[in-house]
Amino acid sequence: xxxxxxxxxxxxxxxxxxxxxxxxxxxxxxxxxxxxxxxxxxxxxxxxxxxxxxxxxxxxxxxxxxxxxxxxxxxxxxxxxxxxxxxxxxxxxxxxxxxxxxxxxxxxxxxxxxxxxxxxxxxxxxxxxxxxxxxxxxxxxxxxxxxxxxxxxxxxxxxxxxxxxxxxxxxxxxxxxxxxxxxxxxxxxxxxxxxxxxxxxxxxxxxxxxxxxxxxxxxxxxxxxxxxxxxxxxxxxxxxxxxxxxxxxxxxxxxxxxxxxxxxxxxxxxxxxxxxxxxxxxxxxxxxxxxxxxx
Amino acid sequence: xxxxxxxxxxxxxxxxxxxxxxxxxxxxxxxxxxxxxxxxxxxxxxxxxxxxxxxxxxxxxxxxxxxxxxxxxxxxxxxxxxxxxxxxxxxxxxxxxxxxxxxxxxxxxxxxxxxxxxxxxxxxxxxxxxxxxxxxxxxxxxxxxxxxxxxxxxxxxxxxxxxxxxxxxxxxxxxxxxxxxxxxxxxxxxxxxxxxxxxxxxxxxxxxxxxxxxxxxxxxxxxxxxxxxxxxxxxxxxxxxxxxxxxxxxxxxxxxxxxxxxxxxxxxxxxxxxxxxxxxxxxxxxxxxxxxxxxxxxxxxxxxxxxxxxxxxxxxxxxxxxxxxxxxxxxxxxxxxxxxxxxxxxxxxxxxxxxxxxxxxxxxxxxxxxxxxxxxxxxxxxxxxxxxxxx
Numbered sequence: 001x002x003x004x005x006x007x008x009x010x011x012x013x014x015x016x017x018x019x020x021x022x023x024x025x026x027x028x029x030x031x032x033x034x035x036x037x038x039x040x041x042x043x044x045x046x047x048x049x050x051x052x053x054x055x056x057x058x059x060x061x062x063x064x065x066x067x068x069x070x071x072x073x074x075x076x077x078x079x080x081x082x083x084x085x086x087x088x089x090x091x092x093x094x095x096x097x098x099x100x101x102x103x104x105x106x107x108x109x110x111x112x113x114x115x116x117x118x119x120x121x122x123x124x125x126x127x128x129x130x131x132x133x134x135x136x137x138x139x140x141x142x143x144x145x146x147x148x149x150x151x152x153x154x155x156x157x158x159x160x161x162x163x164x165x166x167x168x169x170x171x172x173x174x175x176x177x178x179x180x181x182x183x184x185x186x187x188x189x190x191x192x193x194x195x196x197x198x199x200x201x202x203x204x205x206x207x208x209x210x211x212x213x214x215x216x217x218x219x220x221x222x223x224x225x226x227x228x229x230x231x232x233x234x235x236x237x238x239x240x241x242x243x244x245x246x247x248x249x250x251x252x253x254x255x256x257x258x259x260x261x262x263x264x265x266x267x268x269x270x271x272x273x274x275x276x277x278x279x280x281x282x283x284x285x286x287x288x289x290x291x292x293x294x295x
Numbered sequence: 296x297x298x299x300x301x302x303x304x305x306x307x308x309x310x311x312x313x314x315x316x317x318x319x320x321x322x323x324x325x326x327x328x329x330x331x332x333x334x335x336x337x338x339x340x341x342x343x344x345x346x347x348x349x350x351x352x353x354x355x356x357x358x359x360x361x362x363x364x365x366x367x368x369x370x371x372x373x374x375x376x377x378x379x380x381x382x383x384x385x386x387x388x389x390x391x392x393x394x395x396x397x398x399x400x401x402x403x404x405x406x407x408x409x410x411x412x413x414x415x416x417x418x419x420x421x422x423x424x425x426x427x428x429x430x431x432x433x434x435x436x437x438x439x440x441x442x443x444x445x446x447x448x449x450x451x452x453x454x455x456x457x458x459x460x461x462x463x464x465x466x467x468x469x470x471x472x473x474x475x476x477x478x479x480x481x482x483x484x485x486x487x488x489x490x491x492x493x494x495x496x497x498x499x500x501x502x503x504x505x506x507x508x509x510x511x512x513x514x515x516x517x518x519x520x521x522x523x524x525x526x527x528x529x530x531x532x533x534x535x536x537x538x539x540x541x542x543x544x545x546x547x548x549x550x551x552x553x554x555x556x557x558x559x560x561x562x563x564x565x566x567x568x569x570x571x572x573x574x575x576x577x578x579x580x581x582x583x584x585x586x587x588x589x590x591x592x593x594x595x596x597x598x599x600x601x602x603x604x605x606x607x608x609x610x611x612x613x614x615x616x617x618x619x620x621x622x623x624x625x626x627x628x629x630x631x632x633x634x635x636x637x638x639x640x641x642x643x644x645x646x647x648x649x650x651x652x653x654x655x656x657x658x659x660x661x662x663x664x665x666x667x668x669x670x671x672x673x674x675x676x677x678x679x680x681x682x683x684x685x686x
Binding site: 217267 | 509566569571
């Protein structure tokens with residue numbers, strides 16, 4: 001019988017790597033939500049396209065992994081521009097319009113179909129650039145790719161924060177988020193900032209795809225579940241609070257693994273029950289509202 | 296004006312009658328088109344099986360037609376993809392029966408789909424040849440009916456599990472762990488395994504532990520196996536989940552022999568896992584391309600005919616469907632394209648010596664619609680990227 005501490009440690013290490021991917025995708029929901037009030041419900045499918053295109057760059061074309069990440073980010077960014085143009089801008093003419101829900105879901109379904117046509121319906125192996133060996137942290141085993149996911153995903157989230165707080169473009173985007181009309185009066189091109197928000201959001205999903213594919217395999221249906229769980233992480237953490245979202249993602253990843261120790265039959269049920277309970281106590285999420293006033 | 300109008304009208308009706316009569320005379324020729332139906336999963340989770348099955352089916356049909364077909368008439372294949380969705384399977388089978396008027400149906404691939412469509416086949420008196428799906432109730436449900444319309448050329452889950460139990464007893468394993476995926480197939484596998492283990496008086500020391508077939512980290516479930524100090528694990532998992540189990544076992548340093556059903560003989564198990572990861576993992580099979588002269592010749596033919604589709608990439612699925620389709624064509628030769636008579640004839644075929652699987656020359660009887668039984672399968676093990684017999 002292994003000590004409970006050993007099991008918890010393994011669950012913690014495994015949970016962090018899954019959770020950091022949820023967090024990465026969820027930050028994409030945050031960026032577009034604060035600027036336009038809309039989310040891309042196809043974030044998971046953007047992740048999938050990132051993974052499959054990254055795979056094509058990395059394996060079929062033989063480029064280095066870093067180039068594959070860059071390629072995936074480039075493609076998903078361009079797709080972000082396209083998404084904003086065809087699925088967001090035309091339906092956002094009325095402030096209360098909810099058509100973006102349908103239009104982004106429609107895009108996600110089209111992407112899934114297209115991916116099946118281009119890459120086939122099967123899982124495809126995405127070899128990790130860090131090899132297939134296991135490294136040990138204390139008593140817990142982990143794949144180097146998973147460590148890389150944790151570092152790269154959290155690093156990206158932090159870099160995003162620095163960009164939004166320090167860079168001129170980032171500040172302009174936050175100004176649009178804070179008050180569209182005032183930002184426009186100050187000479188900020190609101191339309192461009194909205195496009196930028198969708199580019200950033202899509203790029204985050206693209207990075208997520210290339211990071212996670214060596215663990216999950218790359219395939220047309222890989223994005224649906226992470227997309228939904230990331231959405232849960234975003235709501236759970238507080239949709240308007242990037243730090244809350246990071247924590248939300250990690251917590252959901254961890255809860256799944258920890259409840260898995262107790263009983264694998266009910267781990268997802270209990271995880272989401274916990275999410276419901278916390279939302280009942282704090283309707284705007286773990287760290288919602290309070291922080292937004294500081295912006 | 297009025298009478299003239301009536302006259303024209305009558306003439307038009309008469310003309311219509313003549314036209315319809317002419318068309319009517321041509322319709323028996325249309326109805327006599329010989330069609331065999333296929334409902335396979337060509338996309339979705341189990342498409343590997345579907346695409347391999349299609350090769351076996353089409354080769355059987357091609358050979359039949361090349362030899363002159365049924366009394367000089369060629370048999371045509373109508374193939375529908377059920378996308379591994381039960382509702383789509385129901386739609387396909389209904390269409391095959393009512394619109395395409397096929398004389399028999401081969402399929403499906405997925406057990407969930409099968410359980411949804413056997414009721415239609417039975418009610419419509421349409422012979423259904425399952426050459427892939429393994430859930431036990433597919434045959435059991437109607438086996439005791441006066442006329443059962445469902446036949447199988449595949450090892451059912453119970454028989455597959457009994458090979459595992461044989462292996463466990465032979466090797467004197469004492470502490471068994473059980474895992475299964477959360478699909479309907481995985482859950483029915485769990486019940487089968489619990490029953491077989493109980494009958495063999497083998498103690499289950501860990502599990503049943505469930506996992507989602509797309510889970511990427513199974514360390515939580517496997518830690519319980521480790522805690523239970525298991526010496527053998529039965530896992531009802533398809534290939535992608537199996538690779539994740541193998542990887543998570545590496546993570547927590549669990550090294551025990553373990554097996555799944557024939558899911559792990561699927562080609563994508565090796566492709567997804569790589570040689571090192573799948574090394575030593577076991578699976579069940581009814582067929583290897585070298586177990587008989589028939590099998591060898593068949594393997595060579597598939598390799599050659601379907602080079603562009605990956606050759607004999609999933610030999611078991613291809614071979615079983617080849618035999619199943621040929622049995623139907625044999626019955627067609629005997630009694631003609633009448634579904635009810637074909638069903639009866641299938642029970643009577645007793646000279647099927649050209650099987651490539653290990654079925655007997657008299658594969659089906661009234662009491663038994665399972666052509667592959669206890670003596671037709673064994674455990675295989677992945678060694679250096681190849682499947683070899685486990686001993």
